[in-house]
Every structure is written in C-alpha cells, then in structure tokens.
Amino acid sequence: MIALGEIAAFDYTWDDRDVILYALSIGARLPGDLGSLYEDAPLRTAPTFALAGMAGLVMPTVAALEIELSALLHAGQELTVARELPVRGTARVTRRVVEVVDKGRAALVVCEDQIGNYATARSTWWIEGAGGFGGAGGGSPAASAPPVVIPERAPEFSEEWTTTTEQAALHRLNGDRNPVHIDPAVAATTGQPGPFLHGLCTFGALGLALNRAAGPDRRLVSLSGRFTKPVFPGDAVRFEAWEGGMVARASVGDVVVLGPVGAAYSGV
DSSP, X not given: OOOOEEEEXXXXXXOHHHHHHHHHHTTOOXXXXXXXXXXXXXXXXXXXXXXXXXXXXXXXXXHHHTOOGGGEEEEEEEEEESSOOOSXXXXXXXXXXXXXXXXXXXXXXXXXXXXXXXXXXXXXXXXXXXXXXXXXXXXXXXXXXXXXXXXXXXXXXXXXXXXXXXXXXXXXXXXXXXXXXXXXXXXXXXXXXXXXXXHHHHHHHHHHHXXXXXXXXXXXXXXXXXXXXXXXXXXXXXEEEEGGGTEXXXXXXXXXXXXXEEEEEEEO
C-alpha cells in the first residue's frame, strides 16, 4: 500500500523568462495577453503560474511511489493562490500524499502540494495496478470543496482555444518531462493514439481565459476540476463559464475534457 507523508521537495527559482514561457505554454497570445508576455508591460504572472513550479513533482512522485510511469494518470486538480507570485523569486515546493483510496484494480492517490507561502494545490492521481490493498471499491477521496453543477442554460462566457501541434512540447519545458506528452511509442503504452496534452496545460489555459474574462478588477485565485478525457495537440478546446465565471468547463467538440470546474476570484 502507498504510504502517507512527504514524497518530494525541492527549491524552485524562477524569473521573467519562466513566467513568459509558462504563459505561452498555456495559450497566451498577442495582443490581448501582452501583460503576460512582455517584461515591460508591466509583466504579471498568470494566475495558475504556481503550477509551473509544481510540474517538476511528477517524476519524483513516480520514483517515490515505485510505480511505472505508464500507470500514472492525472485525474483531478485544485489550486488556491494565497499570494500572487512575483515575476522573480524562489520558493520551496513540497508534495505530500494525504489520502489513498482503494479502487480495486487501481489506487486513487491524493497529494497536497505547496509552493512556499504562495499557493496550495491538491492533485489526484489514478495509479493503475496499485489497488487491492483494502477491498474493491474503497469509496471516493474526501472532497475539499462542494460539488460543482453545470447550469442547464447557455453559458455567459465562451471562448475557443486552438492548440498547436507543438503545444505539449512547449508546455513540458515547465518541468513535466513525462514522455507520454511527446513520444508516440510511450503514449501508445497508455492506450492512447498519440502524445496528449498535459492536464495542467488545459487547466492553466482555462484559468487564463477565465481571468481575462473577469476583467481588470478581479483576479482568479482558485480553480478546481476533474480531467475526464485527454486533449491532443492540435485540438480546438472550448471554454465555457456560468455564474460570473464561478462555474466552468472545457470541451473538445461535444466531449467534456475538464469539468465541471469551480473558480473563485478576488478584487485587485
């Protein structure tokens, strides 16, 4: 059985180059996102930039849990930002396993991630072949937020983001070098027809779109959702939001790939 406790820690140092690279990797474009791409705009970090530091936790997690890389599937993500990250800085990044749920053929592992005193995240991982330690089923991980329900009406906000065929190759430069996102042979071992986009890339792109739609008087400070289907580089992703941006989802065609998503904002 996978044990609870800290499994990874390192110091993450970033500067304006990292800030701009992250923004580009989640779909920031000119001229609308000048403030995320130009150091003299003035530059601000994207609202989900804390996840760039946490991207480096994937490979240490695989090593610490002693699992095969192909067994790891990102199932869900939450992010809460206490303080906006500056354009330059250093912070301690840590990951702790806080919950393990037996799903029979797999284990559902919930991790709590911290980047200094800037942000906290919870990531949920499906670990194929790691179940069976406490009986089939085993329930669901404890929810840290109330369930989000998509309203049965037209969205108040809708925007399409067409990813590039190099989107995953660009996003992996933030630190998640999992080869399933670039190597066709490795992606095939997971049952996918080709390399697929990082869940955190779609998550960050949705955050960027919601923050843009919120306007200059609000800033996204919390985002949480479940990954339901893979996104492939080159796909067109539709972002939709309701309730003033508090409820959202991401879809490719008629297929929901991220959602339902809950969001929260603060005044600037």
